[in-house]
Structure formats: structure tokens, C-alpha cells
Amino acid sequence: MGLTIGVDIGGTKIAAGVVDESGTILETSTVPTPPTPEGVVDAIAAAVRTVGAGASAEAVGIGAAGYVDDKRATVLFAPNIKWRHEALKDKIEQRVELPVVVENDANAAAWGEYRFGAGRGHDDVVCITLGTGLGGGIILGGRLHRGRFGVAGEFGHIRMVPDGLLCGCGSQGCWEQYASGRALVRYARQRAAADPERAEALLGLGDGTPEGIEGKHISEAARAGDPVAVDSFRELARWAGAGLADLASLFDPSAFIVGGGVSDEGDLVLEPIRKSYRRWLVGARYRPHAQVVAARLGGRAGLVGAADLARQG
Numbered sequence: 552m553g554l555t556i557g558v559d560i561g562g563t564k565i566a567a568g569v570v571d572e573s574g575t576i577l578e579t580s581t582v583p584t585p586p587t588p589e590g591v592v593d594a595i596a597a598a599v600r601t602v603g604a605g606a607s608a609e610a611v612g613i614g615a616a617g618y619v620d621d622k623r624a625t626v627l628f629a630p631n632i633k634w635r636h637e638a639l640k641d642k643i644e645q646r647v648e649l650p651v652v653v654e655n656d657a658n659a660a661a662w663g664e665y666r667f668g669a670g671r672g673h674d675d676v677v678c679i680t681l682g683t684g685l686g687g688g689i690i691l692g693g694r695l696h697r698g699r700f701g702v703a704g705e706f707g708h709i710r711m712v713p714d715g716l717l718c719g720c721g722s723q724g725c726w727e728q729y730a731s732g733r734a735l736v737r738y739a740r741q742r743a744a745a746d747p748e749r750a751e752a753l754l755g756l757g758d759g760t761p762e763g764i765e766g767k768h769i770s771e772a773a774r775a776g777d778p779v780a781v782d783s784f785r786e787l788a789r790w791a792g793a794g795l796a797d798l799a800s801l802f803d804p805s806a807f808i809v810g811g812g813v814s815d816e817g818d819l820v821l822e823p824i825r826k827s828y829r830r831w832l833v834g835a836r837y838r839p840h841a842q843v844v845a846a847r848l849g850g851r852a853g854l855v856g857a858a859d860l861a862r863q864g
């Protein structure tokens with residue numbers, strides 16, 4: 552199969568792109584994400600038709616945030632779009648007249664990195680995406696591990712801290728409450744409130760209050776060596792690395808790929824993650840260590856991965 556179309560459904564925009572066999576995006580079309588669940592379906596179909604017109608694409612892969620069933624057809628539950636048992640495959644196939652595959656967005660991104668990014672050359676890869684929350688994807692023996700019911704790799708809601716912080720999912724102490732973009736902001740705000748003098752530079756990037764500190768301010772300050780911002784990244788990295796050590800016990804991969812906005816900071820966050828990973832890895836002195844590397848495809852991973860999964864059929 553030659554060209555396929557990948558779709559990435561974001562909170563603010565839906566992107567569709569024609570992708571070739573080497574993972575290169577040839578053409579894209581973006582539309583704003585509509586507010587209603589039905590509107591999103593229409594917008595996906597419109598984006599696919601726009602980008603597909605003139606290109607001889609043979610299939611469509613859609614990455615969606617949420618639980619996707621084992622037939623890769625129905626979104627069982629999407630927290631942000633309010634899809635409940637949404638028959639997305641059927642609805643899009645009717646509108647675009649191409650075969651459609653639906654995949655969890657973090658799985659699609661993991662597949663993209665495995666095929667064309669930081670996971671190339673590895674057969675066993677575990678990806679974590681540190682975005683607003685924490686997503687995950689598992690490749691074992693060169694295959695995407697989806698689980699019996701299609702919902703494997705939801706690492707963000709592993710309970711890391713018994714009776715810990717309340718999570719949006721209703722549980723307490725979930726990993727993403729400690730290792731995610733949202734957690735990073737919380738760490739920085741807490742530090743700024745506790746010691747405003749030390750956080751003066753960081754506070755100055757926002758409106759001067761701890762609540763005014765946002766992720767972009769923490770990144771900017773950390774790059775300039777600001778101690779409060781660097782500490783906040785290290786706190787996040789400690790939790791991320793400790794979780795990866797647990798995942799090594801489960802999956803024993805040769806590489807962990809860390810993606811999402813937080814990973815844009817490179818070794819500033821990767822190095823403390825590696826350190827924490829080695830600290831908590833059981834029997835660390837007596838076993839081979841998986842690499843912990845930054846994702847390479849950035850925001851393109853989900854679209855490229857979804858397109859390639861559609862190509863695989």
C-alpha cells in the first residue's frame with residue numbers, strides 16, 4: 552500500500568495528513584475542533600476529504616484520545632470529546648469511502664516513534680508521553696501491544712501513591728498527577744508560593760502571582776538556569792524515572808521513549824529521569840539497562856503513526 556492519511560484530533564485543531572511509506576508527511580489540512588461530538592465527526596471527514604482530494608490515498612488512520620475497542624472501530628470512552636461507544640470507523644468510512652482504522656492517540660504516537668523516530672532499530676519499546684497528562688504505548692516484538700480489549704498502556708492512571716492526590720479519573724495517586732505538564736506547573740507554583748524571593752525571576756515571567764505561572768514560563772526560566780524552574784523539572788523527572796523502573800519490571804524493553812511537550816527540554820529533563828530510573832531499577836547493577844531517549848517526531852508522531860497503522864491494515 553502506498554499513501555495513507557493520518558488524523559490527529561487535538562483539543563483545538565484536527566489535523567489530517569497524507570503520509571508516504573517512509574513516514575514523510577506530504578500534505579496536511581487542519582480545521583478547528585468543533586465543540587460537539589457530532590461536529591468532530593464531520594470535521595474529521597472534511598479534513599480527510601480536503602487532504603485526500605488529488606492524492607491517491609488508500610486508507611485512513613485516526614488517533615483519538617480515549618479508549619478504543621479491540622476491533623479498532625469504536626471509541627468506547629473519550630474524556631474530552633464526550634464520545635461514548637462512538638462508532639467512529641463506520642461513520643467516517645461512510646463519509647470518505649476509504650477503509651478506516653481507529654487507534655488510541657498515545658498508541659499511534661508510540662507506533663510512529665517506533666517506525667520512524669527514536670524507536671527505530673528496537674523491537675521492544677515503551678513510550679510515555681508527558682503532555683497535559685501522561686499517555687503510554689507499548690511495542691513488544693515489533694507489534695503494538697493493545698491488550699485483549701484494546702486499552703493497554705494507560706500508564707497515566709497507575710496508582711503510584713496510595714491515597715495520593717485526587718485525579719480527574721476519580722482515583723487517587725495516579726502517576727500523571729506527579730509526572731505530567733500539569734504536575735510541573737503545580738511544582739513550580741508551590742515553590743513560588745513557599746519562597747517568592749527565590750522564585751522572583753520565574754514569577755516575573757507571569758503576572759507576578761504563583762497562579763500566573765504557566766508551563767511555558769517554567770521552560771523559559773529553566774533554560775536560563777533558574778533554580779526554581781530547574782527544581783520543578785527535577786521533581787517531575789524523579790517521578791517519571793521511578794515509574795519507568797516499574798515499567799522495566801513489567802516489559803523489559805530495550806528503549807524507553809519520552810515524548811510530549813515536557814520532553815522538548817531535552818537533557819534538562821531526560822538526564823534526571825535517567826538518574827531516577829537507575830536509582831529505582833531493581834537489580835540495577837546486575838542487568839542491562841534500557842536506553843531512556845527523547846521522542847524525535849514531536850507533534851507529528853500521532854498523525855504519522857496512525858497513517859502507518861492504517862497502511863499495516
Ligand SMILES: [Zn+2]
Nearest residue numbers: 708718720725
Ligand atoms: Zn487517574
